[in-house]
Amino acid sequence: MQLKGSDEDGFGIEIVLQQGDRKAPSCVHGPTLLFEKVCKGEEKDRRFYACSACRDRKECNFFQWEDDKVSEARLLAREEENRSKMPRFTHQEYCSRFRKFLALPLGRRFCQDCQLLLLPGEWEIHASHKMSQADDITEARLSRPSLMLKPLENKKSNAQYLFADRSCHFLLETLAKLGYRKVLCVGTPRLHELIKIRNQEGKSDPMKTLLLDIDFRYAQFYGQDEFCHYNMFNHHFFGGQAASGVLRAFLSEEDGEKVIMVSDPPFGGLVKPLAHSFSQISETWRKLQTSEGSVVEMPIVWIFPYFFEPRILECFPSFTMLDYQVDYDNHPLYKHGKTGRKQSPVRLFTNLTPRDIVLPREEGYRFCKVCQRYVWSGNKHCTKCNLCPSKDGRMWKHCSECQKCVKPSWRHCQSCSRCALPDHPCGNSPGLEGCFNCGSLKHKRRACPLKDKRRADNKSKGGRNLPKQPMKSNSKRKSGAQRRANKLKKMTE
Ligand SMILES: C[S@@+](CC[C@H](N)C(=O)[O-])C[C@H]1O[C@@H](n2cnc3c(N)ncnc32)[C@H](O)[C@@H]1O
Ligand SMILES: [Zn+2]
Ligand SMILES: [Zn+2]
Ligand SMILES: [Zn+2]
Ligand SMILES: [Zn+2]
Ligand SMILES: [Zn+2]
Ligand SMILES: [Zn+2]
Known part of the structure; x- marks a missing residue:
């Protein structure tokens, strides 16, 4: 059976989630994802495999048409290439290096260029590199690797935006209070690092934590039961079954300890594959449940920008988006600047009961008795819509013609019969960018009456008219990520 995603980025690339039988080829980031390229008005509807983790082909250029016959030689070459790109040490090796590192009597060094804790025998080869010196590398520093490692923020796919202290503390305290x-x-x-520090302080009940992340630099600091090298877009454990076993052991609640998952994926990421991975984690958790409890879903907090709400709810209908604005230290658009608080577009999506998550009054949140959840103070309850409507943190206003609340900057446009920005391209009906299949402006591709016919035609032609490499699709994939980035910029429109 195939679960088919809707237009994931609206730019003519659809993602096809596969289940069961067919095995996708792998790049260095694990099994690739199957995409479907759809060009406006053209007869191209051919599927291809591309990297699950990297949205930029400069970072991973894996490409294969679904119907390509790949020779044995090419498969071997690919395997060899994947092997050659693996990290320089295994996790086990990193652990034993860390023990040696901690025992060093004098002179601890961290190579900033290689992002590596060095053992004395390696100092010489890194002599010309930028180095942190002994005094800097205290135990306290080593317990905060996220401060030591350079955030991978230039890379679209990694986008390592780190929580500001107050958001991280808020999350941790909320989870602790909920038991x-x-x-x-x-x-x-x-968050992983903060939990460990909190445990060391010994002031409160200890909490267990397991970090799953694609950034293998963290393996230098954490044991194999604390960190797994993991790709959240294809649920791939780089450490194989031993690593997925670590997750299973963590998820079992035999000891009566309640487990929750908190994820903050890169914002350029595709919702469908993420939801698919989270469902797999949840399913693993469910199977491990011993008591026939009433809770059927694993508690999850998914941190993502507010404008992904419809897509997330499509995948997880039981989720609610909370008003809490997540702050980051190194977000290009959101920092606590000198000019005061800018609003962050990032929210919590969760299947926990919203009223149980108490948002801090001192940061401007209040409880709405009707909605039974904490909301941003500027989010005024609308009696006509019967909800607190604001998504972006501004005060929305009710439009009686549209019969719903809209952004404060929007005006009702008579010719479009809807609310829009004053300088909107007037006359275009909402959401009708047209059909990618036949070019008609009357429907979307999903509803195209010619869709199946085109695909059948394509197959019978054996795809001869298709380009060797999806040049357009590549630029479109990029523009998809670009568009998501632009959305972040546009949040104050
Ligand atoms: C937006 S940052 C979130 C960091 C978080 N705010 C914090 O401070 O702990 C995204 C995180 O996901 C990780 N990441 C990026 N792509 C990933 C992937 N494909 N699989 C797993 N983790 C990934 C990054 O290394 C980074 O730690
Ligand atoms: Zn890849
Ligand atoms: Zn170095
Ligand atoms: Zn309300
Ligand atoms: Zn309203
Ligand atoms: Zn209106
Ligand atoms: Zn108009």
């Missing part, structure tokens, strides 16, 4: 004693940190290294 969670195990936190599965998926792409949240700073």
Whole structure:
């Protein structure tokens, strides 16, 4: 059976989630994903495999048409290439290096260029590199790798935006108050690190934490039961079954300790594959449940920008988006600047009961009795819509013609019969960019009456008219990521 995603980025690339039988080829980031290229008005509807983790082909250029026959020689070459790109040490090796590192009597060095804790025998080869010196590398420093490692923020796919202290503390305290004693940190290294520090302080009940992240630099600091090298877009454990076993052991609640997952994926990421991976984690958790409890879903907090709400809810209908604005230290658009608080577009999506998550009054949140959840103070309850409507943190206003609340900057346009920005391209009906299949402006591709015919035609032609490499699709994939980035910029429109 195939689960088919809707237009993931609206730019003519659809993602096809595969289940079961067919095995996708692998790049260095594990099994690739199957995409479908759809060009406006053209007869191209051919599927291809591309990297699950990297949205930029400069970072991973894996490409293969679904119907390509790949020779044995090419498969071997690919395997060899994947092997050659693996990290220089195994996790086990990193662990034994770390023990040696901690025992060094004098002179601890961290190579900033190679992002590596060095053992004395290696100092010479790194002599010309930029180095942190002994005094800097205290135990306290080593317990905060997220401060030591350079955030991978230039890379679109990694986009390592780290929680500001107050958001990280808020998350941790909220989970602790709700009684969670195990936190599965998926792409949240700073939360993982804060939990460990809190445990060391010994002031409160200890919490267990397991970090799953694609950034293998963290393997230098954490044991094999604390960190797994993991790709959240294809649920791939680089450490194989031993590593997925670590997750299983963590998820079992035999000891009565409640587990919750918190994930903060890169914002350029595709929702469908993420949801698919999170469902697999949740399913693993469910199977490990011993008591026939009433809770059927694993508790999850998914941190993502507010404008992904429809897509996330499409995948997880039981989720609610909370008003809490997540702050980052190194986000290009959101920092605590000198000019005061800018609003962050990033929110919590969760299947926890919204009223249980108490948002801090001192940061400007209040409780709405009607909605039974904490909301941003500027989010005024609308009696006509019967909800607190604001998504972006501004005060929305009710439009009686549209019969719903809209952004404050929007005006009702008579010719479009809807609210829009005052300088909108007037006359275009909402959402009708047209059909990628036949070019008609009357419907979307999904509803195209010619869709199946085109595909059948394509197959019978054996795809002869297709380009060797999806040049357009590549630029479109880029523009998809670009568009998501632009959305972040546009949040104050
Ligand atoms: C937006 S940052 C979130 C960091 C979080 N705010 C924190 O402070 O702990 C995204 C995180 O996901 C990780 N990441 C990026 N791509 C990933 C992938 N394909 N699989 C797993 N982790 C990934 C990054 O290394 C990074 O730690
Ligand atoms: Zn890849
Ligand atoms: Zn170096
Ligand atoms: Zn309300
Ligand atoms: Zn309203
Ligand atoms: Zn209106
Ligand atoms: Zn108009």
